[in-house]
Amino acid sequence: MTVLFDVILPVFLIIGFGYLAAWKRIFSDNAVEGVMTYAQSFAVPTLLFVSIARLDLAESFNPLMWLAFYSGAFLSWFIGWGVSLRFLRRSPEEAVAIGFVCLFSNSVLLGLPIMERAYGPESIAGNFAIIAIHSPLLYTFGITVMEFTRARGQGLPIGRVALRALSGVLHTPLVIGICCGLAVNLLMQAGLALPGGFWSAAGMMAASALPAALFGLGGILYRYRPEGDATAIALCCLCSLVIHPVVVWLLTIIFGLPVPSIRSAVITASMAPGVNAYLFASMYGVARRVAASTVLVATALSILSVWFWISVLP
Numbered sequence: 001m002t003v004l005f006d007v008i009l010p011v012f013l014i015i016g017f018g019y020l021a022a023w024k025r026i027f028s029d030n031a032v033e034g035v036m037t038y039a040q041s042f043a044v045p046t047l048l049f050v051s052i053a054r055l056d057l058a059e060s061f062n063p064l065m066w067l068a069f070y071s072g073a074f075l076s077w078f079i080g081w082g083v084s085l086r087f088l089r090r091s092p093e094e095a096v097a098i099g100f101v102c103l104f105s106n107s108v109l110l111g112l113p114i115m116e117r118a119y120g121p122e123s124i125a126g127n128f129a130i131i132a133i134h135s136p137l138l139y140t141f142g143i144t145v146m147e148f149t150r151a152r153g154q155g156l157p158i159g160r161v162a163l164r165a166l167s168g169v170l171h172t173p174l175v176i177g178i179c180c181g182l183a184v185n186l187l188m189q190a191g192l193a194l195p196g197g198f199w200s201a202a203g204m205m206a207a208s209a210l211p212a213a214l215f216g217l218g219g220i221l222y223r224y225r226p227e228g229d230a231t232a233i234a235l236c237c238l239c240s241l242v243i244h245p246v247v248v249w250l251l252t253i254i255f256g257l258p259v260p261s262i263r264s265a266v267i268t269a270s271m272a273p274g275v276n277a278y279l280f281a282s283m284y285g286v287a288r289r290v291a292a293s294t295v296l297v298a299t300a301l302s303i304l305s306v307w308f309w310i311s312v313l314p
Contacts, residue, residue, distance in 0.1 A: 008306055011113045014211060015299070018218020032219030036275075039216050043209035044108055045177025050199070050206045051128050052181030053188065061129050064255040069130055069265045070137070072247035076239040077103035077141075083235055090232070090287070092149050097280065097287035098232055100142045101294050102239035106274030107134050108174070109213045110302065115267050118310050119260075126264025132182065135174040135276075143169060146284055174276075220275055221296045229290045236273065236294040241305045245270040249309075259314050266313060270305045272298035 021027035081099030084090040090098065105111065108131060115124050169175055184194070248269040252262040273295050281291035 008114060008117075008303055008310075010117065011110065011214060012303055014214040015218040015221070018215040018220075019222050020218070021215075022219035022222040027219055029219075029223075032216055035212055035216035036220055039209060039213035040275075041173040043205055043212055045173045046202055047206040047209040048108070048128075048131065048174060048177040049181040049184070050202050051124075052132055052178060053184040055125060055128055055132075055181075055185060057185060059125070061132075062126070062257065062261050065126060065129065065252070065257055065261045065265050066133070068248050068251035068255060068257070069269060071251055072244045072269055073103050073105070073138070074141075075247055076244045079243065080235060080239050084232065088232055088235075092152075093146065093284060094287040094290075096142070096146045096149050097284060098236060098290055100138075100146075100280050101236045101273045101277040101287075101291050102244075103142065104138055104273050104277045104280070105134075105240065105244065105268055105271040106299075107131050107268050107271060109210065109217055109274060110271045110299070111268045113210050113214070114271075114306055114310075115264065118267070119263060123260060123263065126261050127268055130264060130268050132178055135172060136169060136178060139169045139172055139175065139280075140166070142280055150284075217275060217299075221299060223292070229293065232287075232290045233294050233297055236290065237298045237301060240273050240294075240298055241270065241301055245305070245309060263313055266309055267306065270302065270309045272302040 018027070018032075022029075022032055077099040080102030081095045084098040085092065085095035107127065111131075112124055112127055115127050184192070188194075245266050249262070249266045252265055257265070273291075275295060278288065278291040278295050281287045
């Protein structure tokens, strides 16, 4: 019970405060949009930049941890896509979007603060190793599959479709922050020294990222009240909150990963789909109601899933 009140509840209280402020119209829709734009386009990318620029790449990057985490993620996508297409009779484009909801964990806005509160600031190096390729890999996969799905029968050249997908990924603020962080990390290893004032300014902005993003997330979730599509929503919740972390946990045990890596991989996998899952569906105008409702329902249910995993992990 201590884990629930001391680790999980503070994070969800900030989300709930944002939800309440939007519900009672204390915080306008435009203000919510402004906070989320600041958080997702500036503060969170800065947080990723600072953290990855200073990350010990050799120590933190564990290929087996990546394999465990992303095997569970892509299996969740395959199940969500296949069930949606074959049994729920959704269109091919909707099936890709629903699969993406099953695939994309809220690794930053929920995963980082919960991991840090549960195991301490030194525990999140493994999280950043996962996050370093999370958005680039999953957006590349999702956009590529969607573009090829939409291009089927149109006779578009493969190169043009691939270029469109790559362009979409490289224009994502989170990906830009990650790539810049990796570049600076490599340059620092080669002897580059950036002034202390630069790091102080970047650190101040990074410190505001998670509180602002959690509060804004609450306001965003108020808009996405569940409406219909109960079976598809249940499918997405099952894949993201149960199948993904269970598969990751089993693989980390099979691979014999150290305890910190197991914690980072499983806790990140147990997170609900993030708002980016809705933004992906909205980008293509398909399965938006499923994506939006799943983000809300799964975020609430993740209180229980995270509590369970923190309780059972070593």
